[in-house]
Amino acid sequence: PAPERAQQPAAPVVPAPPAVPLQQVYPPQPVAPPAMQYWPQYAQPSAPFQPWPNAAAPRPRKERSEGWIGKLLAVAGVAVTLIGVVLLLVLAAQAGILRPEFRVTAGAVLAGALVGAAWWLNSRPGGRVGAIALASTGLAAAYMDVIAVTTIYDWVSPPVGLILAAVIAGGGLMLARLWDSQHLGLLVLVPLIVLAPIVTDGITLLLVGFMLALAAVSLPVQLGKDWIWLHAARIAAAVLPLIVALAVPYFDNRDDLWLAGACGIAATMAVVAALILLPGTKNRAAMALLTAAGVLPVLCVGLAVDRVIAALMAAAVSAALLAIALIGDRLPGVPGVARHIFAATSAVAALIAVTVAFDGRIAGPVLLAMAVVVALAGRGD
Template identity: 45%
Template structure:
C-alpha cells in the first residue's frame, strides 16, 4: 500500500485529491458565510456578500500567482475554480437570498464571472478549469432563474454562443459537450413537459423555435469549423445531431404548423450541409469537408426529423402513404449516393416497414376478399400507399442486393415479390371498388388474378436473361406465382365471381398460361445451354 501511495504521489494524484478536497471544504465555508450566517444573524448582509466577493477574488488571484510557480498548475486550477465557484455563490446570495439583483442582471453577473474563468482556461490550456467554470454555472442558473422558464432558456443559449470561442484552437470535446448540453437539455425538457400535457413557461412558439434553431446552428457550425482539426469527428457530429432532439418534441411545445416547419427546415439544412460538404454538390472531392461517417450521422438525423414531421402532420391512411413515399424517395437517393447508402437504406427500410405494417392494418388481406369490408375501407390513399409500398420494396431490395451477400439479396427479392403481389391486389380491388362499387370489386379481382399471371411471366422473362442463382430464384418465383394464381382462380374467383366476370377471368388466365408455355418452350429451344439449366431447375 505504501508503494502504491508513493507511486500516486509521483504522478501528482495525491495533490489533485487534496486540492479537490480543499475546493469542497472552502466552498462549504463560503456557503456557511452567506446562508447560515444570515440565519444566525452573524454580520450584516453587506459584509457577508462583500466578504464572499473578496474571498473569491483572493482565491482567483492566488491561483494566478501560483500558476507562475514551478509545478503550480494543479494548485492554480484548484484555487481559481474555487474562487469562481465562490463568486457564483455570492451572486446567488445577492439575487435569491437578499434579492438585491433582479433575475436578469443576476444571470448577467454570473455570466461575467464565467467569462473571466473561461479566459483563464483558454490561456492556461486547461479544459479541466473550463469544465469547473461552466458546469457550476449550468447548475446555478436554474436556481437563479427560479426554474424552467424563458429567461433560463435564453441564458443557456447565450452561454452556449458566448463560450464558443473557447474551442478555437482547442480540441476540448468534454467542454464542447457541456456547452451544447446547456441549452439542449432545458429545451428538451420543455418538449417533454408539453408531451405530458403540462404548459411549460418556455414553450412560446417564437422563443422555442428561435432557441432550437440557434442551438442547431451552433452545433452544426461548430462541428464544421472543427472538422479538419478535431480527433473526434464522429463525436462532434453526434453532438451536433443531439442538438436537434428538442425539435423532435416541437409538436408538443408549439402549434402544429410551426413545429412542422421547424422540423422540416432543420432536416433540409442538414441534407444541404451534407450534400455540399461531402462534395455531392460542387467540384467533387476538392470541396469535400465532411467525411463519410459524419455524412451518415447527419443523414440519419435528417431522415428521423422528416419521419417525425410526417407523423405530426398527417394521420390515418394519408400518413401511411406519405411514410411509404418518404421511404421510397430515400431508397432512390441511397442508390445514387454511395457515401451514406447503408445508413439511408437502413433508415428507409425501417420507415418502409412501419408504413407497410400500417398499410396491412388499414387494408388487410381478409378485407380485400370481402366486398362489404373493402367497400367501407376503400379510399384513394390506400391505392397510393400500395403503389409506394410496391415501388419502395423493389428499390430497397435492389439497394440491399448491391451491399450484401447473395443470401440476403435473394431473401430481399423474395420479400419484395410478395409485397408487389399484395400491393397489386390491393390496388386492383380498391381502385375497382372506388370506380365501380360492387361490380368494381369483381372486376378488381379479375384484374388482380391477371396481374399475378403477368408478374409470373415477367419473372420467367427475367430468368431467361440471367444465370446461376439469380436464374434459379426467378424461375422458382415465377412458377410459385403461377401456382398461386391458379389456386386463387379455383379457390376464390370461382366461388366469389359470377356472370361475365367468372368467364373473363378463366379465359384470360388460360390464354396467358398458354402463351407463357409456348413462349418459354420456344425460348429454351433457341438456347440449348439455358434449356439444360432450366431442365436441371
Template identity: 45%
Template sequence: MGQVQPTAPPPRGPIPPRGVPGARTPSPPWWQREGVISRLLAVAGVAVTLIGVVMLLVLAAQAGIFGPVPRVVAGAVFSAALVGAGMRVFRRPGGRVGGIALAATGFAGAYLDVVAMTTIYDWLHPVPGFAAALGVAAAGVGVAVQWRSQPLAVLVVAGAAVLAPFVTTELALLAFLIVLQLACVPVQMRHDWPFLHLVRTAPAVLATHLTILAFVIGQPDERRVLVLAAAAVAAVGVGGAILVTRQRPGDLVASLAAALAITPLLAAPALIDRPAATILSASYAAVLLAVAATTLVPKLRDIARIPAHTAIVAGTGGSFALLEAVWGVTTGSALPLGLLLVAACYLGIAGQARNRVAALFGTGYAALGGLGLLSIADAETLAVSRLAIEDLSAATAATATAGLGVLAVALWMLRRLFGTTTDEAVTTLLWIGASVAALYLVTTASVSLGVAADAADGFVVGHSVSTIIWMAGALAALLYGLRRLSAEASATVKVALGSGLLVTAAALAKLFLFDLSTLDGLIRVAAFLMVGILLLVAGTRYARAFAETGSRESGTG
C-alpha cells in the first residue's frame, strides 16, 4: 500500500483591492454620511431662528424697540412666510429636510406669537388664546401627518415647548404646554411616533412639577389653579394613552408617557390642606385603580381593550394615590392599620385573579404596615411594662389582628399563585417566617388588649395569654402534621411538625425566661397549668401517631 501524502493547504489568494467586488468598503465618517450634516444644520437653524422670534417678541418689548403691533405682526408674517416656504421647498427634489425645518420653525414661531399675544400684550383672553394655540399646534402636526414626518411634529412641539417659558412664566404657560400635549393625541392614535409621545408629555409634566415646588416654597394664592393644571395633565396623559393603546396595544411608549403624566397630580396634594388633599388623592386612586381593574374582569377587559402595560401604569399610580389617601385619613397610630387593610385587599385580589402585579402592591403595603407596627410595638416596648402602658392601645391590638389576617391571606395567595411546592427548603423558610411573624403579632395583640383594658395586671395578663396562644398554635401545627403523617410524607407535613416543635420550644423559653420572672400570683399558675396541659396533649397525640404508623408499617411488611 502506498503512503498517503498529506495535502497542502490551499494557497491564499491576494487581498482584493479597494473597489474590487468582494472587498470590504470601510464606512465613511459620520460627517460624510448622507443626510447627517443637512439634518444637523436644519435643527440648528430651527433653534436659532426661534430664538430670534423670542427676542423679537420679548427682548424688543423690554428694550422699547418698535411697538407691540409691529412686533406681533412681524412675528406672524415671518412665521407664515416660513411655513409657505417650507411647503414649497418640500415639493422639490431633495427638499424634504429643508422643507421640514422651515415649516417647523414657522409653526413653532406662530405658536410663540399666540403665547405673547395672550400673556404679554393681553390682546387675547386666555380662553380664545388657548383655542388659537390649539389651532396652530393642530395645523403643525396636521401637516406632519400629511407629510408622514415625525421629525416635523417633534420639532414643532419641542420648539414651542422649550421656548415658551422664555416668553412667559405665568400659570398660563402650563395651559399652553397642556394644549401642545392635547393637540398630538389624534396624531398618536393614527401613527406610531414614540418620540412625539415623550416630547408632547415631558414639558407639561416637568413644568407642573417645578411650579408645584415653587408654590410649596413660596406659598402663593393660586394653588387651586395649579391643582387643576396637574389634573389636566393627568387626564390628557392617561386618556390619550388609553385611546392610543386601544388602537395599538403594543405601544409601550404611550404607557410610558402616561406614567409621566400621572406624577404631577400625585405631587399636587402638597399644595392644599389635608381634608381636600385626602379627597383628591382618594378620587385619583379610584379612577386609576378602576382603569387597572378592567384587565381583571373578563367582560370589562373585552369592552375596554386596555393592554396590560397600560393597566400596570394605572395600577401603580393608583396605588401611590391610595397611599396618600390612607396617609391623609389616618393618624400616626392608625396608619399601620390602614396600610394592612389595603394590603389584605390587594393580596385577596391577587389570589383570586392570580395577578402578580396586585401581589406586588399588596406585599409593598404589607411591608409598610408591618414596619409601622414595629415602630410602635418594638421588642423593648413589649417587654417593659411602663413603655407598653405608654405606647400600646386598642388601635395597636387592632393593627396586630389585621396583621394576622394579612398573613393568612398572603399564605393563601402564594398557594393560588404558585401552587404547592415540593421544595422543602422554600417551604421551610416560608413557614418559619410566617411562624415568627405570627408569634410577634399574637404577642402584640394580647399585650395591647391587656394594657388597653386599664386593669392593674393588664400587661402580665396579656403576656400570659400570648404564651398560651403560642402553645395552642404549636399544638395545632403538630396535630395538623400528625393527622397526615400516615397518609403522606410531603414537605408540608414535615414543615408542620418541625414548626410545631419549634414554636413549642419558643413557648417554653418564653414561659421560663420571661413569664416566670414577670408574672406573679394566680396569673403565673394559670399560664403554667395551661401550657402544661397543652404539652401533655401534644405528647400523647405525638406518641400515638408514631405508634400507629409503626404498627401499620410492620403489618404491611
C-alpha cells in the first residue's frame, strides 16, 4: 500500500484570487444629508423713534439781585429801616414829637405796607431777595410796635403783648416756610435779638418771656427743613437774655424764681427741639452742641437762686440728658456723635450739681464715686 500511495498524483495548487477593494464590492450608496435645525424666527421689536436731541438751552442769566451784592444791600436796607422804626418809637416819644397814637399807627401801617410789597415783589422775576428783605423788615417793625404798646405806653398787658408778638412771629416764619427761605427766618429772628432790649430799656422778665415765646413758635417752621442756622438763632434768642440777666443783677430777689423758671423752660425747649429735629438734619454734631448751649442757663442759675434750687435744676438736666444717652439707640438721630455730646453734657451738669450742692469735704468723695461709676459704665463703649 505504501508504493501505491506514492504513485498518486499531487493536487494542483490554485492561486488565491486577488484582493478586491471593499469599495468595488459594495459601492457607496447615496445618503440623505442631515436635517437642518431651524429656530423659529420672531419679529424683532423695532427701536423706538428717537428724534435728534436738541441742544441744551442756555441757563438763564442770574439776576443781579440774587448775588451777594444784592443780598448785602438788602440786609443794609433792613438795618436802616429798623433803626428808623426804633427812632420813631423811642426818640419821638422822649422828645414829645407826634402823639403816641400816631406813632403806633404809623408803625403798624409801615409794617403792613412792607409785607404787602414783599408779597407782590416775590411774584416777579428776580425779586426774591428784595421780597425777603421787605418782609423781614415789615415783620420786625410789627414786633417793635407790639413791644412799644406793651412796655412804653402800657396800653396792653404783658400777656396780651406776648400773644400778639407770638402771632406776628408765627406769621413771619410761616411765610419763610412758604417761600422756603431760611434767610427770611434769620432776618425775622436776628434783628429782634439786638433791637428788642433797646425798646424794652434793658433786660426784663417781659423781654425774657417774649424771647421764649419767639423761640417756641419758630419750632414748627423747622419741621421737615434742615435749617441749622435758624435753629441756632432760636437758641440764641432764648439763651442770650437769660445769660445777661444771670450775669448782671437786673432783677429783685422776688423775681429770681421767675428767672430760674425761665431758664428751665429754655432748657426744656432746647432738648425737645433737638429730639424732634435730629432725624431730619445732616449736621447732628452742630445740633447736639446747640442743645448743650440751650441748657447753659440752667447750669448758671446758681448766680441768681439758692444753691439747693440750682443743684436740683442741674441734677434734673443731667438726669434727662443721661436718659437720652442711655436709650439713644431707640431714638432716631441720637446714636453716634449726638449721643456722645449728650453724655458729656450730662457729666458736666452732674459735676456742677455736686459742686453747688456740697462743700469740699463731701463733694470730693461724691465726685470720686461718680468717676468710678462712669469708668465702669464706659468700659464697653
